Amino acid sequence: xxxxxxEVVNVLxxxxxxxxxSLTVDEVDKILSELGVPLRGTKAVPVPLRATRIxxxxxxxxxxxxxxAAGHRLxxxxxxxxxxRPVADKNSPAVGSVGAGAAPEVDEQPGxxxxxxxxFEWSPQPGVNGIGSGRNLRxxxxxxxxxxxxxxGRCPQFQNDVRSWIEHVEVDWQVGTEQLRVGFDAVxxxxxxxxxxxxxxxxxxxxxxxxxxxxxxxxxxMGSLMMARLxxxxxxxxxxATARVHAWPAYSSSFVVRANQLDPIVGNEQTIGVxxxxxxxxxxxxxxxxxxxxxxxxxxxxxxxxxxxxxxxxEVVEASRSAAEKHLQDLRAKLGKLPAATLDVxxxxxxxxxxxxxxxQIHRLEVRLIEQASFAETAxxxxxxxxxxxxxxxxxxLAARFFHHMRPSVCPRCAAQVTPERQAAxxxxxxxxxxxxxxxxxxxxxxxxxxxxxxxxxVGDLVTGTSGxxxxxxxxxxxxxxxxxxxxxxxxxxxxAVAKLTGKIAELTRERxxxxxxxxxxxxxxxxxxxxxxxELDLARAEGALGALTRSSDPRTVDPVDxxxxxxxxxxxxxxxxxxxxxxxxMLVQISADIERLTQSFGADNLSAFALSGxxxxxxxxxxxxxxxxxxxxxxxxxxxxxTAIALIRHGYVxxxxxxxGFLVLDSPSAEEMPEExxxxxxxxxxxxxxxxEMQIFVATRNAAPLVELLPEANRVVAxxxxxxx
Amino acid sequence: MDFWLRNPDYLxxxxxxxxxxxxxxxxxxxMARSLLDDPEPDLRWYPMPRWFFGAxxxxxxxxxxxxxxxxxxxxxxxxxxxxxxxxxxxLTQHGAAAVAELxxxxxxxxxxxxxxxxxxVAADDGGQALKDRQYRQAAYAGTELGVDIAPIASRVRExxxxxxxxxxxxxxxxxx
Numbered sequence: 079x080x081x082x083x084x085e086v087v088n089v090l091x092x093x094x095x096x097x098x099x100s101l102t103v104d105e106v107d108k109i110l111s112e113l114g115v116p117l118r119g120t121k122a123v124p125v126p127l128r129a130t131r132i133x134x135x136x137x138x139x140x141x142x143x144x145x146x147a148a149g150h151r152l153x154x155x156x157x158x159x160x161x162x163r164p165v166a167d168k169n170s171p172a173v174g175s176v177g178a179g180a181a182p183e184v185d186e187q188p189g190x191x192x193x194x195x196x197x198f199e200w201s202p203q204p205g206v207n208g209i210g211s212g213r214n215l216r217x218x219x220x221x222x223x224x225x226x227x228x229x230x231g232r233c234p235q236f237q238n239d240v241r242s243w244i245e246h247v248e249v250d251w252q253v254g255t256e257q258l259r260v261g262f263d264a265v266x267x268x269x270x271x272x273x274x275x276x277x278x279x280x281x282x283x284x285x286x287x288x289x290x291x292x293x294x295x296x297x298x299x300m301g302s303l304m305m306a307r308l309x310x311x312x313x314x315x316x317x318x319a320t321a322r323v324h325a326w327p328a329y330s331s332s333f334v335v336r337a338n339q340l341d342p343i344v345g346n347e348q349t350i351g352v353x354x355x356x357x358x359x360x361x362x363x364x365x366x367x368x369x370x371x372x373x374x375x376x377x378x379x380x381x382x383x384x385x386x387x388x389x390x391x392x393e394v395v396e397a398s399r400s401a402a403e404k405h406l407q408d409l410r411a412k413l414g415k416l417p418a419a420t421l422d423v424x425x426x427x428x429x430x431x432x433x434x435x436x437x438x439q440i441h442r443l444e445v446r447l448i449e450q451a452s453f454a455e456t457a458x459x460x461x462x463x464x465x466x467x468x469x470x471x472x473x474x475x476l477a478a479r480f481f482h483h484m485r486p487s488v489c490p491r492c493a494a495q496v497t498p499e500r501q502a503a504x505x506x507x508x509x510x511x512x513x514x515x516x517x518x519x520x521x522x523x524x525x526x527x528x529x530x531x532x533x534x535x536x537v538g539d540l541v542t543g544t545s546g547x548x549x550x551x552x553x554x555x556x557x558x559x560x561x562x563x564x565x566x567x568x569x570x571x572x573x574x575a576v577a578k579l580t581g582k583i584a585e586l587t588r589e590r591x592x593x594x595x596x597x598x599x600x601x602x603x604x605x606x607x608x609x610x611x612x613x614e615l616d617l618a619r620a621e622g623a624l625g626a627l628t629r630s631s632d633p634r635t636v637d638p639v640d641x642x643x644x645x646x647x648x649x650x651x652x653x654x655x656x657x658x659x660x661x662x663x664x665m666l667v668q669i670s671a672d673i674e675r676l677t678q679s680f681g682a683d684n685l686s687a688f689a690l691s692g693x694x695x696x697x698x699x700x701x702x703x704x705x706x707x708x709x710x711x712x713x714x715x716x717x718x719x720x721x722t723a724i725a726l727i728r729h730g731y732v733x734x735x736x737x738x739x740g741f742l743v744l745d746s747p748s749a750e751e752m753p754e755e756x757x758x759x760x761x762x763x764x765x766x767x768x769x770x771x772e773m774q775i776f777v778a779t780r781n782a783a784p785l786v787e788l789l790p791e792a793n794r795v796v797a798x799x800x801x802x803x804x
Numbered sequence: 805m806d807f808w809l810r811n812p813d814y815l816x817x818x819x820x821x822x823x824x825x826x827x828x829x830x831x832x833x834x835m836a837r838s839l840l841d842d843p844e845p846d847l848r849w850y851p852m853p854r855w856f857f858g859a860x861x862x863x864x865x866x867x868x869x870x871x872x873x874x875x876x877x878x879x880x881x882x883x884x885x886x887x888x889x890x891x892x893x894x895l896t897q898h899g900a901a902a903v904a905e906l907x908x909x910x911x912x913x914x915x916x917x918x919x920x921x922x923x924x925v926a927a928d929d930g931g932q933a934l935k936d937r938q939y940r941q942a943a944y945a946g947t948e949l950g951v952d953i954a955p956i957a958s959r960v961r962e963x964x965x966x967x968x969x970x971x972x973x974x975x976x977x978x979x980x
Contacts (some may be wrong), residue, residue, distance in 0.1 A: 183896060472911065473911060473912065476909065476911055476912055477912070480902075480905075480906065480909075480912070481873060482867070484873040484875075484902075485873070486872040487872070487873065487874040488871060488872060488874060490867075490868030490869070490871045490872045491868070493871070493877075512872065572962070
């Protein structure tokens with residue numbers, strides 16, 4: 079039974095959204111444990127961390143003309159260690175840390191180098207330790223870097239050649255009551271070594287290896303050793319949809335304040351400032367709250383993912399169902415459009431046979447029609463010819479009558495005059511009055527003038543024609559009229575026959591058309607019958623498919639999150655948030671007051687009204703005007719950041735809570751416009767703080783004077799003038 | 805001229821051409837259509853064969869009849885039967901009186917009317933010019949020697965229809 083669970087049960091019993099939820103404390107205990115939420119607040123007892131000895135050695139590879147190279151052995155370029163040899167394309171990295179190394183001049187020229195061995199040994203003291211040099215780039219930061227390297231396991235930002243110079247490191251750490259020795263050999267920043275627990279029993283030193291590492295393992299080994307010993311816990315953070323765990327590197331970064339790395343106010347990771355605050359301010363429930371929040375966010379993510387999936391699946395089913403419904407409607411509409419009439423197959427075949435028969439009859443009639451039309455045309459031509467002939471005869475007769483009353487006057491050949499004598503000679507001398515030919519006497523008696531030389535046959539015709547033509551005009555015209563009439567009758571008969579045939583053909587064609595239409599309808603009915611059968615089958619299938627889709631319930635969101643678990647964790651989060659806040663708020667007020675006091679003592683007396691929030695944000699006033707941390711100048715930020723770090727440590731120690739191990743590194747604070755007197759003030763303030771709160775603070779600075787003045791000799795490593803720290 | 809008298813379709817075609825060219829009044833189109841459609845031309849179609857100088861038939865027998873009765877007279881130059889240069893035909897006073905009498909006859913008067921049309925079509929053209937005009941007809945020009953020249957009635961009817969369709973508009977424009 080935990081106090082947290084008991085409070086959660088209370089909250090759930092009064093829950094409004096979703097109604098009250100009745101759970102026993104044991105059930106809540108079980109749920110929270112399953113979710114990895116600790117049931118009890120961890121009593122935040124700080125474990126002190128102190129560096130007691132720092133040792134490193136190696137070889138400086140200097141140019142032969144370097145002042146320190148004098149008297150040392152020269153090594154040909156070819157014989158240099160591989161990582162020392164200058165490489166044409168290997169640029170000297172722009173190093174962030176200031177003053178990293180004793181001989182920073184990079185010599186990329188091939189050639190012999192002086193082999194200058196070095197080693198450094200120092201036993202820092204509790205309280206404030208100072209590392210100073212008269213000038214920059216004299217190896218101050220190297221000491222701090224080696225210190226942090228041995229603590230974090232992560233090779234820091236050495237200057238390139240310094241990293242390649244260091245060959246062995248040994249740092250003794252006092253962690254609580256335990257003495258740890260981190261020792262490793264280094265090759266161009268790659269460490270191979272071990273962590274040894276050193277115990278002294280009756281002035282006998284015993285070593286127990288508690289961790290070994292090669293290269294990248296170093297960081298993990300140091301993390302697991304230190305986190306457990308310093309009672310620090312992982313900081314789980316949800317970024318996007320995955321949980322990331324910030325651990326040892328994140329914590330250890332908060333031990334260091336670098337003049338060139340001033341944001342955020344606590345540590346170096348903006349996103350986890352709030353969690354680190356919770357850790358360092360040390361309320362009991364802070365880690366529990368973090369765990370509860372992480373559990374709840376995990377559930378939120380799982381639920382969101384499931385919801386997305388369900389939504390996608392639901393859309394697919396809905397689309398399928400509407401498609402099935404549409405298909406069904408289409409099929410019904412098609413069925414409805416099919417002709418309803420039943421099929422008379424026999425009638426259809428009879429009609430087809432009759433139509434075929436009619437087509438043959440029509441063909442025969444058409445052949446006859448062509449013949450008859452030809453005949454009719456012939457008859458018409460004949461009628462025309464007969465009429466023309468009759469007309470010509472008629473005109474001939476008219477012309478004959480016209481010329482009849484005229485007398486020939488000249489010979490048409492020679493134009494000789496037809497004289498009255500010659501005319502008189504015709505009946506007397508029986509000579510032609512025109513050509514004087516002898517006339518046929520017999521014919522002359524019948525008043526027909528014709529030459530004696532004309533054949534008898536023609537003469538006979540003429541005589542007969544003259545006598546007949548004059549006497550029987552009516553009869554004479556009968557023949558031709560009959561001829562015309564006969565031709566006319568023939569034409570009429572032929573045309574009538576044509577008309578009759580045409581009519582018959584039209585009638586049969588119409589009948590055949592009707593039959594063909596009937597056959598066509600029958601064919602359509604036949605097709606429709608087949609189509610109906612197919613459609614009915616399709617319809618049955620579609621109805622089945624739609625039924626299946628309708629029966630299957632819509633895919634509901636399968637909630638991967640147990641609502642009870644969620645309710646519990648939400649309630650726990652709510653409870654813990656309140657508890658943490660209740661614990662934190664009074665502390666934050668005190669810490670803010672500390673920060674203000676320290677900042678002002680560091681020389682920034684224009685800043686006031688500090689208010690550090692639980693979310694690691696800082697509100698303050700600059701000359702009475704509202705300001706925030708990020709709006710400050712670099713020099714102000716540095717002072718505030720150092721003040722905050724010290725205030726957090728001091729508070730934890732004074733109150734006996736919090737987890738800050740009381741270890742702080744300040745790298746080159748004077749680089750940021752901090753005058754010597756302010757630095758002296760700050761060192762003094764630090765000394766005061768360290769005195770009351772048992773801290774170990776390292777200050778590396780170019781202004782060595784305050785260190786010399788204020789710190790005991792054991793507490794400082796100072797290189798005067800142009801000399802090097804190591 | 806004899807050819808036009810005996811082939812009314814060719815005569816109608818000449819009339820259509822004249823109306824088309826604007827040298828004859830559009831009212832002659834009606835005349836041209838009657839030449840094609842009336843039954844008389846059908847009865848009086850006397851085709852002529854084509855010889856070297858166009859449609860040709862011996863005139864002597866026909867003309868001798870006129871000359872015998874003193875209705876017309878022929879004057880020849882050059883050597884008859886061998887190298888005839890020029891034939892001139894004259895209508896006598898007596899002939900003119902006979903024509904006037906003939907024109908009164910309801911049946912034979914047709915020829916009088918027809919001759920007036922031929923005279924209109926021929927106008928003042930000489931023999932050579934008339935022959936050239938007749939040769940412009942493809943059917944006429946394409947006829948083999950010694951074969952009757954084919955009728956062109958259907959083609960003339962098409963021309964006439966086209967021109968009649970256009971004529972009312974031009975007539976309307978003229979009235980305004």
